[in-house]
Amino acid sequence: MDPSVDRIAQPWGARTPYGRHESWPARVDTYLAEGVAEDQVERWVQTASILHSDGDAMDVAVADGRMAGVRGRAQDRVNRGRLGPKDLFAWQANASPDRLARPLVRRDGTLVECDWDTALERVAARSRELLDERGPGSIGFYTSGQLFLEEYYTLAVLARAGIGTNHLDGNTRLCTATAAEALKESFGCDGQPGCYDDIDHADVIALFGHNLAETQPVQWMRILDRLEGGDPPRLVCVDPRPTQVARRAAVHLAPRLGTNVALLNALLHEIIRTGRVDHDFMAAHCVGFEELAARVEKCTPAWAAEICDVPAAQIGAAAELLGTADRLLSTVLQGVYQSHQATAAAVQINNLHLIRGMLGRPGAGVLQMNGQPTAQNTRECGADGDLPGFRNWQNDSHVADLARVWNVDPKTIPHYAPPTHAMQMFRYAEQGSIRMLWISGTNPAVSLPELSRIRSILGQDRLFVVVQDLFLTETAQLADVVLPAATWGEKTGTFTNADRTVHLSDKAVEPPGDARPDLDIFLDYAARMDFRDKDGGPLITWHDPESAFEAWKRCSAGRPCDYTGLDHARLRGGSGIQWPCNEQALDGTDRLYTDGITWAHPDECESYGKDLVTGASQEVVEYRSLNPDGKAMLKAADYLPPHELPDEEYPFQLTTGRTVYHFHTRTKTARAPQLNAAAPDVWVEASTTDAAALGLGEGDLVEVGTPRGALRGRLRVTDIRPGLLFVPFHYGYWDTEAGHAPGRDTPGRAANETTVTDWDPVSKQPLFKTAAAALRLVERGDGGSAPAPTTTASAPASAAGAGAVPATTGGRSALVTESADPTWDSPRKEAR
Numbered sequence: 001m002d003p004s005v006d007r008i009a010q011p012w013g014a015r016t017p018y019g020r021h022e023s024w025p026a027r028v029d030t031y032l033a034e035g036v037a038e039d040q041v042e043r044w045v046q047t048a049s050i051l052h053s054d055g056d057a058m059d060v061a062v063a064d065g066r067m068a069g070v071r072g073r074a075q076d077r078v079n080r081g082r083l084g085p086k087d088l089f090a091w092q093a094n095a096s097p098d099r100l101a102r103p104l105v106r107r108d109g110t111l112v113e114c115d116w117d118t119a120l121e122r123v124a125a126r127s128r129e130l131l132d133e134r135g136p137g138s139i140g141f142y143t144s145g146q147l148f149l150e151e152y153y154t155l156a157v158l159a160r161a162g163i164g165t166n167h168l169d170g171n172t173r174l175c176t177a178t179a180a181e182a183l184k185e186s187f188g189c190d191g192q193p194g195c196y197d198d199i200d201h202a203d204v205i206a207l208f209g210h211n212l213a214e215t216q217p218v219q220w221m222r223i224l225d226r227l228e229g230g231d232p233p234r235l236v237c238v239d240p241r242p243t244q245v246a247r248r249a250a251v252h253l254a255p256r257l258g259t260n261v262a263l264l265n266a267l268l269h270e271i272i273r274t275g276r277v278d279h280d281f282m283a284a285h286c287v288g289f290e291e292l293a294a295r296v297e298k299c300t301p302a303w304a305a306e307i308c309d310v311p312a313a314q315i316g317a318a319a320e321l322l323g324t325a326d327r328l329l330s331t332v333l334q335g336v337y338q339s340h341q342a343t344a345a346a347v348q349i350n351n352l353h354l355i356r357g358m359l360g361r362p363g364a365g366v367l368q369m370n371g372q373p374t375a376q377n378t379r380e381c382g383a384d385g386d387l388p389g390f391r392n393w394q395n396d397s398h399v400a401d402l403a404r405v406w407n408v409d410p411k412t413i414p415h416y417a418p419p420t421h422a423m424q425m426f427r428y429a430e431q432g433s434i435r436m437l438w439i440s441g442t443n444p445a446v447s448l449p450e451l452s453r454i455r456s457i458l459g460q461d462r463l464f465v466v467v468q469d470l471f472l473t474e475t476a477q478l479a480d481v482v483l484p485a486a487t488w489g490e491k492t493g494t495f496t497n498a499d500r501t502v503h504l505s506d507k508a509v510e511p512p513g514d515a516r517p518d519l520d521i522f523l524d525y526a527a528r529m530d531f532r533d534k535d536g537g538p539l540i541t542w543h544d545p546e547s548a549f550e551a552w553k554r555c556s557a558g559r560p561c562d563y564t565g566l567d568h569a570r571l572r573g574g575s576g577i578q579w580p581c582n583e584q585a586l587d588g589t590d591r592l593y594t595d596g597i598t599w600a601h602p603d604e605c606e607s608y609g610k611d612l613v614t615g616a617s618q619e620v621v622e623y624r625s626l627n628p629d630g631k632a633m634l635k636a637a638d639y640l641p642p643h644e645l646p647d648e649e650y651p652f653q654l655t656t657g658r659t660v661y662h663f664h665t666r667t668k669t670a671r672a673p674q675l676n677a678a679a680p681d682v683w684v685e686a687s688t689t690d691a692a693a694l695g696l697g698e699g700d701l702v703e704v705g706t707p708r709g710a711l712r713g714r715l716r717v718t719d720i721r722p723g724l725l726f727v728p729f730h731y732g733y734w735d736t737e738a739g740h741a742p743g744r745d746t747p748g749r750a751a752n753e754t755t756v757t758d759w760d761p762v763s764k765q766p767l768f769k770t771a772a773a774a775l776r777l778v779e780r781g782d783g784g785s786a787p788a789p790t791t792t793a794s795a796p797a798s799a800a801g802a803g804a805v806p807a808t809t810g811g812r813s814a815l816v817t818e819s820a821d822p823t824w825d826s827p828r829k830e831a832r
C-alpha cells in the first residue's frame with residue numbers, strides 16, 4: 001500500500017532525496033474525492049495546474065461525468081508526478097453550486113439573467129456606439145494570467161487590429177510585468193533564460209523576495225529533496241519574513257522593505273571587490289561593466305547594512321556564497337517585483353549572473369519568475385502591454401511584420417505610444433476617456449491597490465463594465481454585463497509555465513448551464529463586430545482552440561517564442577515541451593543563451609530599453625550606440641529611498657502576499673473545503689517585539705491603517721522582523737456575512753483597502769509591498785488564535801512555545817496517496 005499523507009498538515013509531502021546532477025525521482029500524488037474508488041474513475045484527462053506558474057502536470061479523474069480527483073503526471077519534466085495542496089484540492093470549486101450559469105445584464109440597477117444573444121448584443125452595440133462617437137481609444141480590455149494561449153491571442157487580435165485600441169493589458173501587470181521588463185533591459189527581449197532542471201545542478205540557489213515554499217510548492221519539494229540528498233545546495237534567502245525558505249537557508253537576509261537595490265548593490269560591490277568576476281564571459285557577451293563597477297564602488301556592506309538593517313557580516317557571507325558558487329541559480333519574485341525600485345532591483349540580479357558568467361549552463365541560470373499560470377502567454381500573445389511575439393512597438397519593421405501576419409495595414413495596429421498599462425487604463429476610466437472596460441479572468445475590486453478608488457471607478461454610470469468570470473465576484477457585482485465563463489477542465493487549450501514549458505489542458509467535463517469558454521465568447525463578439533482584414537476577408541479566421549493555436553504558430557514563427565514545432569496532438573500523452581520549439585529544436589529548448597545572447601541586436605530586440613529611474617523609453621539611436629552588437633546589457637542603478645516611509649502616525653512598514661493554501665482572491669480555493677479550513681479568514685502578522693511593546697497578543701482583533709484605508713484581522717505573533725507587518729491579500733468580501741463592500745465605518749479585510757496607487761516607473765507594476773501603516777487594538781482575543789496557518793511563514797513565534805496555537809491539519813479529507821515510482825528513470829527521454 002502506498003502511504004497516505006495529510007497534505008494540509010504536510011504541504012510538501014514525504015521526501016524523495018537525490019544527489020547533485022542526478023535526475024529527480026518521480027512520485028505520483030493522487031487525491032480522489034471521498035467515496036470515489038480508483039476503479040470508478042471512467043477516464044483520466046490530461047491537464048496542468050492553473051493555480052501558479054509552475055505548470056504541475058496532472059490528470060483529472062472523471063466519474064459519472066463529473067470531476068472526482070486528480071493525479072500527478074510522472075512523465076512530465078516539471079513535477080514528475082508531484083502536486084501541491086492547491087493542485088490537489090482546488091478543482092472542487094469547478095462544481096460549486098454558485099457558479100455563474102447564465103449571462104446577466106443590468107436593468108434598473110440590478111443584474112438580471114438573460115440569454116447570450118441579449119448580453120453579447122449589448123456589448124457589441126455599446127462598442128459600435130463608442131467607436132462612432134469617441135473612437136477606439138474609448139474602449140479598454142483588462143485581462144488575465146489565467147486564460148489559455150488561444151484566448152489571449154484571439155483577444156490581442158480583436159483588440160489591437162479589430163477595435164484598434166492601444167488599451168489592452170493583463171493583471172500580469174500586477175504580477176510579472178517586472179520579470180518581462182528586467183529581461184528586456186538585460187537581454188533586449190523577454191524569455192526566461194533558465195529552467196527548473198537547474199535546481200538539479202546548482203550548488204548555490206538564491207531566492208530574492210520569493211516564497212517558493214508556498215507559491216510554487218512543487219519546486220520547493222525539489223529543493224527539499226536535494227537538501228536531503230548528496231552534495232546539497234546552499235540557499236541564500238532575501239526576504240523580511242521567516243518563510244520556510246528562510247528557515248532552510250544557509251544565509252537569510254531580512255532587509256527593510258524597499259531596500260533591495262541597496263542590498264544588491266552591496267552584493268555586486270563585494271563580488272567585484274573580491275575579483276570574482278568572469279572577465280572572459282563579459283568581454284564576449286556583455287556591455288556596461290565599467291559603468292556598473294563605478295556605480296557600486298561606494299556600496300560597501302557597511303553602507304547597505306545601515307539602509308537595509310541587515311548586519312554587514314551577513315551581507316558579506318551572502319556575497320561569499322554567491323561569489324564562489326560553481327553553478328548559481330537565482331529566482332526572483334514579488335518581494336522584488338512589487339517592491340520599491342522593482343525593475344532596477346531585478347536587473348541587478350541579472351547583473352550578478354552576467355558578471356559571474358552564470359548563464360546558459362546546467363545549474364547556472366536565472367529565473368525571473370512568473371506568478372500566474374498563464375502569464376507567460378499573456379505576454380507572448382500581446383494581451384499585456386506588448387505586441388504579439390515579443391515584437392518591438394518602436395520598430396516599424398516589427399509592426400509591418402505583424403501587419404503582414406494579420407493582413408492589415410500597419411496603421412491599423414496602434415504603435416504611436418507604448419501600449420497602455422493597466423494602472424493607466426484605470427486612470428483613463430477615472431478621467432472619462434475610457435468608457436468601456438471589458439474585464440476577463442481577474443478581480444480588480446480585490447486585487448488592485450486602493451480599493452475604495454477602484455470601486456468608485458468601476459461604479460461610475462458613464463463607464464460600461466463587462467465582466468467575464470466564473471462567479472459573481474466583487475468586480476462582477478459592479479458590472480453592466482456579466483458573461484459566465486467555462487474554465488480549466490471545461491475547455492481545451494494550452495498554456496506555458498515560468499520555464500517556457502507548454503502544456504495542453506484538455507476538456508474533462510461540461511461547464512455549468514450556459515457558461516462558455518472564453519475563446520468562444522471572444523470569437524462570438526468578433527463575429528458580431530464583423531472585423532475585417534485589409535482585403536475585406538474576416539480578420540479572425542479560426543474557430544476553435546486547435547485552429548487558434550495554428551494561427552498563433554504563424555504569428556510566433558521566427559520569433560524567440562517560436563511554437564512552430566508544437567501542436568495540440570504533440571502535447572498530448574507525454575511531457576510538456578519548452579519553447580522555442582521549431583525545426584532547429586524539435587524537442588524544445590531547455591535553456592536560452594547557451595551560445596551567446598540571441599535577441600538583443602538593435603534590429604531584433606523587443607525593446608530599446610528604459611531609464612531605470614524615470615522609466616522613459618530610449619530611442620533606437622541610443623540603443624544602437626550603447627549596444628551595437630546585441631550583447632547583454634549591465635545596467636546600473638543607484639538606491640533611492642521608498643516614497644512612503646514610516647513616521648509617527650504610521651510607524652510600521654506593511655507588506656502583503658500569500659499563503660500556501662489560497663490563490664489570490666480565493667474564488668477557487670475558498671470553495672475547496674480543505675483549503676478554506678486551513679486559512680478561513682484574514683490575519684495580521686507582527687513581531688514579538690512589537691506585540692510586546694503595544695501589549696498585543698495572539699488572536700487579538702487589530703486594525704491596520706494607512707492613509708488609504710483600514711482593515712481588521714486577528715493578530716498572529718511571528719518571528720517576522722520588528723517594525724514589519726504582513727497581511728495576506730486573499731480576502732475580499734463576497735463570502736462575508738455582509739457580502740458587500742466595506743463602508744466608511746465598517747473597515748474591510750482586504751489588504752488592498754490599505755495599499756497605495758503607485759507603481760514602478762519602468763515596468764509600471766504596482767507597489768503592493770512597500771507602505772507605512774499604523775496598528776491598533778480593536779478587541780481582545782480572549783485566548784483564541786488567529787486563523788493563520790502554523791505550517792508556513794505565518795507559524796507562531798518560536799518564543800510563543802509549542803502547543804500555544806493549535807497546529808494546522810487537514811484530517812481524513814486531506815489524505816493524499818504518494819506513490820514512489822522506482823522504475824521511472826528519465827522522464828524526458830521517455831516523453832520524447
Ligand SMILES: Nc1nc2c(c(=O)[nH]1)N[C@H]1C(S)=C(S)[C@@H](COP(=O)(O)OP(=O)(O)OC[C@H]3O[C@@H](n4cnc5c(=O)[nH]c(N)nc54)[C@H](O)[C@@H]3O)O[C@H]1N2
Binds near residue numbers: 239333
Ligand atoms: N499559494 C499560492 N501560490 C501562488 C499564488 C497564490 O495566490 N497562492 N499566486 C501565484 C502568483 S500570481 C504569484 S505572482 C506568485 C507570487 O509568489 P511570491 O512572490 O513568492 O509570493 P508573495 O507572498 O507575494 O511574496 C514573496 C515574498 O516577498 C517578501 N517581501 C515583501 N517585501 C519585500 C521586499 O521589499 N524585499 C524582499 N526581498 N522581499 C520582500 C514577502 O515577505 C514574501 O514572503 O505566487 C504564485 N503562486
Ligand SMILES: Nc1nc2c(c(=O)[nH]1)N[C@H]1C(S)=C(S)[C@@H](COP(=O)(O)OP(=O)(O)OC[C@H]3O[C@@H](n4cnc5c(=O)[nH]c(N)nc54)[C@H](O)[C@@H]3O)O[C@H]1N2
Binds near residue numbers: 144447
Ligand atoms: N496587496 C496585494 N495585492 C495583490 C498582490 C499582492 O501580493 N498583494 N498580488 C498581485 C498579483 S501578483 C496578482 S497575479 C493579482 C491577482 O489578482 P486577480 O487576478 O484579481 O485574482 P484572482 O482571484 O485570481 O482573479 C481571477 C478571476 O478570474 C476568474 N477565473 C478563473 N478562471 C477563469 C477562466 O477560465 N475564465 C474566466 N473568464 N475567468 C476565470 C476567477 O473566478 C477570478 O474571479 O493580484 C495582485 N494584487
Ligand SMILES: [Mo]
Binds near residue numbers: 174175176371372
Ligand atoms: Mo501574480
